[in-house]
Structures are given as structure tokens and as C-alpha cells.
Amino acid sequence: MDLTSFYTQFRDETADNLRVLNDALLAIEGQAGETLRRSELDRAFRAVHTIKGSARMLGFDPIAQVAHALEHVLGEIRQERRALDRPLVDLLLRGGDLIGQLAAEAPQMPAPALAAVPEIVQALGAASPAKPAAEPQPPSAVASQSPPALAETAPRATRQTVRVRVDRLDRLFNLAGELAVNQQWLGEVGQELYRLQEAVERQQRAVQALERELARLRFSPTQRQALDARLATLRDAQAALADLAQRQSDRLDRHLARQQMLVKDLEQEVMAVRLLPIATIFNSLPRLVRDLAAATNKQATIEIRGETTELDRKVLELISDPLVHLVRNAVDHGLEAPDERVAAGKPPAGLIQISAEPAGNEVRIQIRDDGRGIDPERVRRRAVELGMLAAERAHQLDTQEALDLIFQPGFSTARTVTEISGRGVGMDIVRANLIELGGQVRVDSTVGQGTTVTLTIPLTLITSRVLLVQAGRQILALPAATIRGILWVRRDQVQLIDGQPTIAYQQRTVALLSLAELLGMNVDSPLARHPRAPALLLNARQRRIALLVDDLLDEREAVVKPLGPLFARRPALSGAVQLGDGGLALLINPLQLIEGGARRTAALPVLSQSLRDEPRRARLLVVDDSFTTRELLRSILQSAGYDVTAAIDGADALDRLRSTAYDLVVSDIEMPRVDGFTLTTRIRRELALSELPVVLITSLASEEHRRRGLEAGAQAYIVKSQFNQDSLLNVIQQLLGHEE
Amino acid sequence: MQSSPAQPVSTAEYLLFRVATEHYALASAPVREIMRWRAPTPVPGAPPLLPGVINQRGQILAIIDLRLLLGLAAAAPDRATRLIWVHHGDIDAALLVDAVDDLIPVDAAQLEPPPANLTGPAQRVIHALYRHHDQPVAILDLAALFALVQEAT
Numbered sequence: 056m057d058l059t060s061f062y063t064q065f066r067d068e069t070a071d072n073l074r075v076l077n078d079a080l081l082a083i084e085g086q087a088g089e090t091l092r093r094s095e096l097d098r099a100f101r102a103v104h105t106i107k108g109s110a111r112m113l114g115f116d117p118i119a120q121v122a123h124a125l126e127h128v129l130g131e132i133r134q135e136r137r138a139l140d141r142p143l144v145d146l147l148l149r150g151g152d153l154i155g156q157l158a159a160e161a162p163q164m165p166a167p168a169l170a171a172v173p174e175i176v177q178a179l180g181a182a183s184p185a186k187p188a189a190e191p192q193p194p195s196a197v198a199s200q201s202p203p204a205l206a207e208t209a210p211r212a213t214r215q216t217v218r219v220r221v222d223r224l225d226r227l228f229n230l231a232g233e234l235a236v237n238q239q240w241l242g243e244v245g246q247e248l249y250r251l252q253e254a255v256e257r258q259q260r261a262v263q264a265l266e267r268e269l270a271r272l273r274f275s276p277t278q279r280q281a282l283d284a285r286l287a288t289l290r291d292a293q294a295a296l297a298d299l300a301q302r303q304s305d306r307l308d309r310h311l312a313r314q315q316m317l318v319k320d321l322e323q324e325v326m327a328v329r330l331l332p333i334a335t336i337f338n339s340l341p342r343l344v345r346d347l348a349a350a351t352n353k354q355a356t357i358e359i360r361g362e363t364t365e366l367d368r369k370v371l372e373l374i375s376d377p378l379v380h381l382v383r384n385a386v387d388h389g390l391e392a393p394d395e396r397v398a399a400g401k402p403p404a405g406l407i408q409i410s411a412e413p414a415g416n417e418v419r420i421q422i423r424d425d426g427r428g429i430d431p432e433r434v435r436r437r438a439v440e441l442g443m444l445a446a447e448r449a450h451q452l453d454t455q456e457a458l459d460l461i462f463q464p465g466f467s468t469a470r471t472v473t474e475i476s477g478r479g480v481g482m483d484i485v486r487a488n489l490i491e492l493g494g495q496v497r498v499d500s501t502v503g504q505g506t507t508v509t510l511t512i513p514l515t516l517i518t519s520r521v522l523l524v525q526a527g528r529q530i531l532a533l534p535a536a537t538i539r540g541i542l543w544v545r546r547d548q549v550q551l552i553d554g555q556p557t558i559a560y561q562q563r564t565v566a567l568l569s570l571a572e573l574l575g576m577n578v579d580s581p582l583a584r585h586p587r588a589p590a591l592l593l594n595a596r597q598r599r600i601a602l603l604v605d606d607l608l609d610e611r612e613a614v615v616k617p618l619g620p621l622f623a624r625r626p627a628l629s630g631a632v633q634l635g636d637g638g639l640a641l642l643i644n645p646l647q648l649i650e651g652g653a654r655r656t657a658a659l660p661v662l663s664q665s666l667r668d669e670p671r672r673a674r675l676l677v678v679d680d681s682f683t684t685r686e687l688l689r690s691i692l693q694s695a696g697y698d699v700t701a702a703i704d705g706a707d708a709l710d711r712l713r714s715t716a717y718d719l720v721v722s723d724i725e726m727p728r729v730d731g732f733t734l735t736t737r738i739r740r741e742l743a744l745s746e747l748p749v750v751l752i753t754s755l756a757s758e759e760h761r762r763r764g765l766e767a768g769a770q771a772y773i774v775k776s777q778f779n780q781d782s783l784l785n786v787i788q789q790l791l792g793h794e795e
Numbered sequence: 796m797q798s799s800p801a802q803p804v805s806t807a808e809y810l811l812f813r814v815a816t817e818h819y820a821l822a823s824a825p826v827r828e829i830m831r832w833r834a835p836t837p838v839p840g841a842p843p844l845l846p847g848v849i850n851q852r853g854q855i856l857a858i859i860d861l862r863l864l865l866g867l868a869a870a871a872p873d874r875a876t877r878l879i880w881v882h883h884g885d886i887d888a889a890l891l892v893d894a895v896d897d898l899i900p901v902d903a904a905q906l907e908p909p910p911a912n913l914t915g916p917a918q919r920v921i922h923a924l925y926r927h928h929d930q931p932v933a934i935l936d937l938a939a940l941f942a943l944v945q946e947a948t
Contacts, residue, residue, distance in 0.1 A: 233853055529837065574839035618838075618848060620886050621857045621941075624948055628838065631848060631855050639836040639850050 062161055065109050069118075069158040072102040074338050076125075076151045080144055081341045085356070099147075100129045106154060117164060117172045118157050124179035125150045148342070150175050221368070224329055231318075231325045232614030236633050238311075238318050239611065245311055248304040255297050256682070262289055326367070326514075333411045333420070334362035336375045340382055344407055347386040354393050354404035355386055361411035366418055370512055373492055374420070377485040381422045381508050382407065389426035389506050399503065401425065413514065417494075420510040429500040431457035441466065458498045462486045490646050493519055493536045495594065521613045521632055522591070523640060525606040527571040527578035532632045532640040533591065535610060540592040540743050542601060543716070546582050556580075558590075563599055565592065570602040573648050574627075581605045589716055593645055602645055609714055615642055672698045673791050674715070678708040678722035678734065679752075688721060688752075695784050705729025705737075712742055719791060721783075724753040724760070735767040748790035752783070805903040809925075811896040811932065812879065814861045815870070818932045819892075820901070820925065825881045825937055829895055832876040842947045843869070849878070849889060856880060856889040859944055866916055883937045888944075901925055906934065919943055 079099035083092055107122035125147060131137045153175055156168040266286055274282060341357050348355035366374075390396075390405035397403050408423040435449040438460045449457070460466060462482050489496045494512040513519070513536065520535035542560055544567065549556050556567040567590060569580040581588035581603045590601035613632035618641075622628050627648035631639045675697045679685040685701045692699045700717070702708035706728040708720065720738065724731035735749050750771040751764045764772045771786045808823040828851070835847025835858050844863035849856050858878065862869055870893070878889040906923040913921060920943060922936040 229853060529839070571839075576839045616850075616853070616855045618855055619857060619888070620884075621845065621888060621944060621948060622838065622841070623945075625838075625840065631836070631850070633850055639848060639855070641836065641838060641848075 061113060065113055065115075066158055066161055068109065069106050069154065069161075072106050073151050073155050073158075075099070075102040077148065077342050078338060080147055080151075081345060083139060084141070084144055096129065096133055100126065100133060103129060106158075110158075113161075115157070115161055115164075117169055118154055118161070120176055121150055121154050121157070121172060124176045125154075128179050146175075146178055150179060219328075224325075227325050228329070229614070229616075231322050233633075234318055235322060235612060236614055238314060241307075241311055241314070245304070245307050248300065248307060252297075252300045252304055255293075255300050259293050259297060260682075262286075262293060327365075329367050329369070330365035331368050331371055332362060333364045333366055333371065333418075336371055336378060337362045337409065337411070339379075340409060343379065343382055344386055347383060348390075348405075351387055352392065353386065353390050355390055355407055356404050357407045357409065359409050364411040364413055364418055366512065366514065370492055370514075373488050374494075374510065374512060377488050377496075377510070378420070378422070380482075380485055381510075382409065385422055385424040385426070385506070385508075389424035389428075391427050414511075418512050418514055420512065421507055422510075423505065423507040425505040428502040428504055428506055429458060429461070429498070430502050431500075434458060434460050438463070438466070455499075458500060461498065462496070487650075490537075490644065493534045495536070519613060519615050520610065521615075521642065522610050523608040523634075524570070524589075524591070524604040525608055526569075526574070526581075526604050527576045529571075529576070530608060530634070530638075530640045531570070531574075531604075532613065532642045533645055534629070534642065537594050537645050538591045539594045541607065542590050542592055543587055543744055543746060544582065544590045544601070544603065545587045545746070549582065556582075558601070560592070560599075560601075565590075565599040565601045567601055567603055568649075570604050570643070570645070573602070574643070585716075587716065587718070591645070593649070600649060606716060607714060613642075672696060673718040674698045674700070675787070676700050676702060676708060676711060676717040676720045678702045678705060678720065678726070678731070680704050680723065680726040684723065691780050691783070692721070692787075695787075697787075705731065705734035708734055709737060709742070712738065712744070712747075717747065719748045719750065719787060721750045721752060721787070724751055724764070731769075732763055732767045735764070735769050739768040750783075750786060750790070806900045807903065809899055809901045809934065810879065811899055811927065812877070812892045813894045813896060814865060814892050815867045817867075818896075818927070818930055819861075820899075820927075820932045820934050821879070821881070821890075821937065822934075823898060825883050827880040827882050827887075830878040830880065830889065832872040832878060832891070844944065844947060846891070851880060851889070854887055856887055858889045858891050859940075860891045862891070862893075864916060864940070864943065865920070881937060883941060886941050888941070899927060901934075909933070916943055 076099050079095040079102070082095045083099075103122050103126045107119050107126055110116070110118035110122060128137070128143070128147065132139050132143075137143070153168060153171055157164045157172075269282060269286070337359050340359065344355050344357040347353075385407050386405070390407075391399070391401075393403035396405065406425045409421070410423075411418060411420045413419075431454045434457050435452065438444055438457075439446045439449050443460065443463055443466070452460075462485075466482065486496050489510060489512070492512055494510060497509045497511075498506065499509070500506040521532040522535050522538055523530055523532050525531075542558070542565075544558055548558050549567065550558070552564065557564050558567055559565075567582075570591075571578045572580065585605070588603050588605065589607050590603045592599075592601045615630040615632055617630050618628055627644050628641060629644045629647070630642040632642055634640055675692055677685060677688045677692065677699055679688065679701075680703060685703070689699050689701055700711060700715075702711050704726040705722070708722065709729065711717075712720075720734075722731045722734055726734075729737070731751050731753065735751070738744050738747060738749060745768075748771075749769045750773060751769045752773045753760065753764075761772045770790055773783060773786065809820040810823045810826050810829075811818065811820050813819070830851065833849060835849045837847040838845065838857075841847075844860045846858050846860055849858060856878075860869070872891075875894040877892055877895045879892060879895065880887065880889050906925055909918075909921045909924055917933075920935050920940045921933045922939065923934040925932045925934055
């Protein structure tokens with residue numbers, strides 16, 4: 056008989072039971088209440104009993120021996136024939152650990168662990184009083200009659216479960232993701248239908264105009280009759296076309312809305328399948344804290360909240376090590392020795408608080424200690440000593456930025472300042488792991504009061520929000536989580552500091568790098584080709600960096616597919632996303648790119664020369680809900696030599712502004728959905744286009760409205776009644792001239 | 796299944812293809828699919844022998860240009876150009892070849908050791924020689940080929 060599957064099950068089950076044993080023992084130790092103590096003791100007993108039963112069944116005698124010895128001691132404690140003191144807890148924990156080592160690769164058992172069996176069994180036996188007990192019975196009535204394994208699983212049996220291979224789940228995931236991408240494509244078809252409707256509308260107007268023209272002309276009665284007949288046919292066809300376009304568009308809309316919900320539900324369900332409670336990794340922490348505190352002669356209590364918070368299993372795998380690192384650091388280097396704490400007016404036992412809570416599409420995990428905190432001044436000094444940055448630069452950093460220095464690779468080598476060096480151990484790895492997940496890590500600390508490390512992690516990895524940009528000739532995707540904002544850079548705002556192009560933004564200096572160049576593409580900086588270019592402000596708190604790109608194309612949910620082992624040495628290439636047309640865009644992790652790439656400068660080659668290049672036609676966005684006004688403005692501006700795009704209202708305009716760079720916006724005020732004031736405000740706030748000129752044209756002539764318009768951030772306010780072509784063109788020329 | 800006599804007939808299918816004017820073959824077991832050429836998405840910074848990636852029914856495949864890998868001159872794709880989707884270990888990739896000719900049974904006994912005068916990449920990836928209609932066919936070792944590509948990245 057092939058026992059392989061039983062072995063796997065035994066290993067999993069034993070790991071679970073050891074966790075129960077550990078938890079229960081630690082709980083008993085910290086638990087005064089008799090009832091709770093009793094129930095924890097029962098739990099520990101049942102767990103050991105189950106291990107023993109399964110080990111015997113599979114013939115793993117050394118495991119059964121240790122489990123039997125543990126069970127025996129626990130039985131005596133339950134009968135109050137022995138007290139559970141600290142050395143005994145230690146011994147029981149060691150017994151559990153030994154079982155863990157023996158079971159980890161069962162049926163193979165490592166020789167050193169086997170060798171340790173007699174010693175532990177003897178120690179446990181010696182620890183008990185003389186009377187050899189009969190086979191102890193498991194505590195519950197059910198368990199005493201049925202096999203122990205059944206008793207363990209009985210409460211769970213009400214919900215049926217199946218074990219599913221992870222690769223099958225992954226496949227399911229992938230398919231759900233593909234469906235979501237297809238859905239996006241259908242959305243694009245819907246947009247096409249809207250455009251069709253618009254075209255039909257234009258045609259209808261043209262026909263009406265033609266009819267009016269014809270009515271003014273003279274024709275013989277026969278000619279008139281023939282014309283009328285043709286026109287009637289045309290009108291009928293028109294009406295039918297308009298009706299059809301409208302109906303199809305509506306149908307598709309309804310269908311899309313329904314399907315959208317289904318796809319979302321499916322995604323969520325599929326996602327939920329892979330979710331596991333964070334307790335699976337939190338469970339090991341109390342033991343870790345206990346052992347560490349003992350090893351460092353400190354006292355520590357641990358509080359855990361939110362262990363039922365669920366995360367994708369892949370995410371859990373990746374944060375498990377960082378979490379252990381952080382907790383270890385908190386005890387080892389955060390907490391002070393008891394006497395030092397008492398001297399500082401704190402209770403002798405330090406408190407480690409670990410919490411997890413969902414926050415939107417993310418989960419926030421905090422590791423908080425009430426220890427001595429991190430002194431930013433010492434971090435600064437250390438960083439300067441290590442040659443990470445110049446002294447004067449170090450003093451310009453605010454507290455937060457100084458604390459962030461501990462994430463720099465190599466900071467951990469600082470040996471003299473213990474509390475800081477400790478924090479540095481593996482901190483760069485912690486951050487690297489989180490970046491890989493699209494997450495973030497933040498440290499807050501108050502000297503003397505403690506340190507809090509906050510990890511923010513995406514709930515799931517099935518789809519990620521990405522930003523699609525044009526860099527050189529290629530479309531690239533960047534995880535939205537890595538981008539803090541977008542700023543528009545004009546050539547004349549760029550300043551060279553030590554040969555590095557920079558821009559002042561919110562009173563800070565931001566280094567400008569060209570994304571294409573960082574990737575090694577052989578193209579000029581976007582600023583050499585456009586007078587203004589968008590730059591992505593990175594979510595890297597260590598350095599202020601913005602990546603110049605040629606254009607912003609879209610922001611969307613995308614399924615990220617791995618590039619495979621052939622590109623494993625390029626960590627900045629984190630995968631590929633499928634575009635609506637079936638093509639691919641590479642997913643670039645800009646933070647990795649910055650870390651990996653040597654600090655190259657976003658060269659602005661022969662800047663002064665390229666400034667004199669032939670000026671590009673300025674791109675204007677005209678926003679008006681009235682078809683006539685829109686077309687009128689469009690024709691005026693186009694004949695003045697501008698490149699004009701029209702938007703039907705403020706919401707439409709915002710969409711267009713998100714995806715394309717414009718040089719100026721001309722907008723009506725009264726519009727459905729988003730009006731001109733709101734549009735202006737949102738351009739400034741949401742899109743952070745503080746410099747983009749906005750001209751408001753309106754019939755609202757009151758002073759109050761003019762004031763509101765200017766307050767919202769419009770550069771000019773033109774009232775329709777005073778409207779004439781020349782004044783509009785003058786204003787636009789002035790605003791653009793000012794900009795160039 | 797295990798009941799074959801002492802003299803097992805170890806015949807395997809091989810995919811016969813051309814790179815420049817030379818004939819090559821690959822055991823057909825790791826071959827997933829043969830596709831027409833299509834322009835890949837270039838990967839910035841990748842060596843020329845990896846001209847980019849394509850999406851084949853949801854799987855991302857890196858294209859490996861066998862001409863460049865074998866040290867032959869590059870050529871523009873034409874109507875005969877094919878991509879061979881191969882899978883080995885945890886790697887899926889598409890081999891760029893000039894033409895795919897045939898699927899032939901090859902008796903393991905008829906494989907000859909590779910010529911001793913091979914040098915460079917050819918020496919590493921060609922692990923046997925086979926005579927097909929009096930034409931020498933070089934049989935490629937996929938594992939060695941992938942290892943070579945990984946060194947180049």
C-alpha cells in the first residue's frame with residue numbers, strides 16, 4: 056500500500072497539533088483562571104494524544120514514545136499530582152519541538168533528533184512521581200469511546216472540506232483573471248458603440264442642415280417631389296440607424312454591468328479560496344517572544360489582535376520571515392532590561408503588540424513595542440559614518456526620512472549602536488520582500504516610548520492595479536502601489552544639481568530619472584522630445600525620485616503573469632500584463648529598478664538646443680456639454696493651429712486628462728456629472744496638475760461665479776456674452792506663451 | 796507495460812527543424828506547440844538572443860533566437876519562420892527557428908556521438924548526431940540549451 060499520502064497528512068496534522076500544544080502551554084503559563092487553565096490543559100492533552108495515536112498507527116515509534124511521555128506528564132498535571140512550573144513547561148515545549156523535528160520529514164527521521172529521544176523521554180519520566188500511571192484517557196467522553204483522531208475532527212465535520220492542489224487553484228485564478236481582462240476588452244467595444252452613436256448624431260444634424268439648405272433653393276415641382284422622397288428615405292434610414300445604435304449600446308451596457316458583477320463575484324470567490332487566516336503565522340510568535348525574552352534576560356508579554364484576518368497564502372508565505380525578523384528585533388533590541396525599564400518608570404515586563412486588520416484592499420500589520428525607541432539623531436550619525444550620505448544631507452532629512460535609513464542595505468553592519476544595528480538586521484530584506492508583494496513598510500518611533508513597524512500588504516495577488524505608460528516606443532506597466540503621484544515637468548523647471556536633473560516639488564528637491572533610460576533603452580529623455588512630460592513620483596521614502604515617461608496611457612486592474620526563470624536575474628521585471636488587444640506590457644517595479652540600477656542620471660542631452668526645435672502644436676482639451684458650442688470652439692481653435700480634443704462633460708474630461716497630456720483646458724461651467732468648477736478643482740487636487748492652464752467659458756456672468764472660478768484655480772474666466780474669437784485666442788496664447 | 800523483452804525498442808519521436816541551412820532535431824516530448832512567427836514584446840536590457848516575450852494562450856513565453864544562440868548570423872523572419880514552444884523543468888520558452896520540417900522516429904541505437912571538432916555554444920548544446928536521408932542532423936539537449944541562455948541573461 057502506498058502510504059505517501061498518509062505521511063503527508065500525518066506531517067500536516069502533527070504540525071497543527073504541535074501548534075495547539077505550544078499555544079496551550081503558553082496560555083496556561085500566563086493564565087491564572089482555573090477554568091481557562093483547565094480547558095487549555097485539556098487541549099494540550101488531546102493534541103499529544105492524537106499525535107501518539109497517529110504515530111503508532113504509522114509505526115513511527117520514536118514519535119509515539121515522546122508523545123506518550125508528554126501525555127503522561129500532562130495527565131498528571133491534570134490530576135493535580137504535579138505543578139506546572141516553568142522548568143516543566145520548558146521541558147514539555149522541548150518535547151514538542153523534538154516531535155516537530157522527527158515528524159518534519161517523516162518517514163525519514165534525522166539522526167540527531169532520534170538520538171535525543173531517550174534523553175527527553177527519561178527527563179519527562181524522571182520529572183514525574185514514582186507511580187506509573189495506566190494509559191491515560193483523553194478528556195472528553197466522545198474521545199474516550201472513539202479513536203482520538205476522530206474526536207479531534209468531529210467539531211469540524213459539520214462543514215465539509217476538500218484538499219485542493221495549489222496549482223489547480225492557481226489555474227482557476229488565472230482563468231478568473233483572463234475573464235476580467237476580456238471584460239475590459241468588452242468595455243472598449245462599448246466605448247466604440249458610444250462613438251458610433253455620436254457619429255450617427257452628427258450625420259443626423261448634417262442631414263437636417265442639408266434639408267434646410269435645400270428648402271431655400273428653387274426646384275421644379277417634380278424635382279422637389281423627387282428630393283422629398285429621397286430625403287424621407289434618408290430620414291427613415293437615419294432614424295432606424297440611430298435607434299439601432301442606441302438599442303445595441305444599451306443592451307451591451309446592461310449586459311456589461313451584469314457580467315461585471317459576475318466577474319467580480321467570481322474573482323472574490325476564487326480569491327477567498329486561497330485566503331488563510333494570519334493566525335497560521337501569528338501562532339508561532341508567542342513562543343518566539345518567550346524564548347527570546349528568556350535568552351536575553353528580559354521580560355516580555357505579547358498581545359495579538361486580529362489573527363482571524365485573512366490573506367492570500369502566497370502573501371503569507373512571503374511575509375512570514377519578515378514578521379519573525381521584526382518581532383525578534385522588537386524583543387532583542389527594542390525592549391530594555393527589566394531594571395532599566397523600572398528606572399524609566401515603566402513596568403518591568405515589556406509589551407509586544409502584534410495586530411492585523413484589513414484596510415480596504417490591503418491588510419495592515421503592526422508590530423509595536425514599548426521599548427526604548429530609535430533615536431533618529433543616532434541613525435543620521437550612523438548613516439554618515441557609513442558613508443551613505445553627506446552630513447549636511449543627513450541633517451536635511453526629517454525624522455521619518457531619517458528612520459527610513461535603517462532600511463538601507465548595509466545599515467545593519469553598524470555594530471556599535473546596538474539598538475539601531477539590531478533594527479538594521481535584515482531590514483533591507485524585510486523591505487525587499489514587501490516590495491515584491493507590492494506592499495510597504497513604515498517605521499515610527501518615539502525615543503523612550505517605543506517603536507511601531509507597520510506593514511501594508513495587498514490582500515491578494517490575483518490582479519494588481521497598474522499604471523500603463525509610454526516610455527520610448529514601448530508601453531510599460533508599473534504597479535500603482537509604487538507610485539505616489541504624478542507631476543508634470545516643464546523643461547524650464549528642471550535644475551541640474553551635481554549634474555543630476557531635479558525639480559522642486561512641494562518645497563522639496565525631487566530627482567528626475569528617465570524610465571526608458573533606466574531600463575537601458577536607447578532613447579532620449581522625454582523632456583528632450585516634449586516641452587512638458589509626466590513624471591511618476593515614486594513611493595520610495597528614502598529618496599525623492601520621479602520617473603519621466605512620454606505619456607500616461609491608462610490605469611487599470613491587470614492580471615500579472617510571471618516572466619519565468621529566464622529573467623530571474625532581473626528583479627525589476629516583475630512580470631507581464633495582458634493588454635486589451637492581446638499584446639503584452641512588461642510590468643516594471645520601479646523601486647527595484649532604482650535599487651538595482653546604479654544611479655544613472657536622466658540625461659537631458661543638449662537641452663538648450665532641443666528647446667529651439669520646432670514647437671509642437673499645443674494640445675487643447677475643449678469641454679462642453681453642448682454639441683454646438685463644442686464644435687464651434689473646436690473649429691475656432693483648430694483653425695488657429697491647435698491640436699484639439701473635445702470632451703462631453705467634466706467627467707469625460709477628467710478621464711481624458713488622466714490618460715493624455717494636454718497643454719490647456721477650455722471648459723464650460725454648467726455641465727452634467729462634473730461641472731466646470733469641480734473639474735478645475737479636481738484637475739488641481741486629484742490629478743495634481745497645478746500648472747495646467749484652465750479657461751472657463753460660461754454664461755454665468757456674476758462676480759460671484761467669476762470669483763468661484765478663480766478660487767477653484769482657473770487662470771481665465773470668459774463670459775459667453777462678451778465672447779469673441781480674438782479675445783479667446785489671445786487668452787490662450789498668453790497662457791501657453793507663459794508656459795513655454 | 797513493463798513486459799518488454801530484454802532488447803527494448805527505444806524509439807522516440809524527434810522534431811526536425813532548420814536553423815540557417817543546418818538541420819537540427821529536438822526530442823518531441825518537451826515540445827508543446829509550434830506557432831507561426833509573431834512580433835514579440837521586447838524586454839529592455841535583455842541580450843539579443845532573447846528578442847522578447849509573447850503571450851500564448853495565457854502563458855508568457857520568452858523567445859530564444861537559435862541562430863544567435865548557435866553563433867550564426869541573424870536573419871529577418873519570413874513565412875517559414877516558426878516558434879517552437881518547449882517546456883523543460885520550470886521553464887517555458889519559444890525557440891525561434893527558420894523552418895520546421897518533420898516529426899521523425901529515431902532509434903536511440905542509431906544516434907552517434909557529436910563530432911569532436913565542435914566548439915563554443917554548439918559543443919555544449921549538441922549532444923548527438925543522427926543521419927536522416929544521409930543528412931547530418933544535430934540533436935539538441937534542451938537542458939543544456941536553457942542553461943546556456945540563463946548564463947547569457
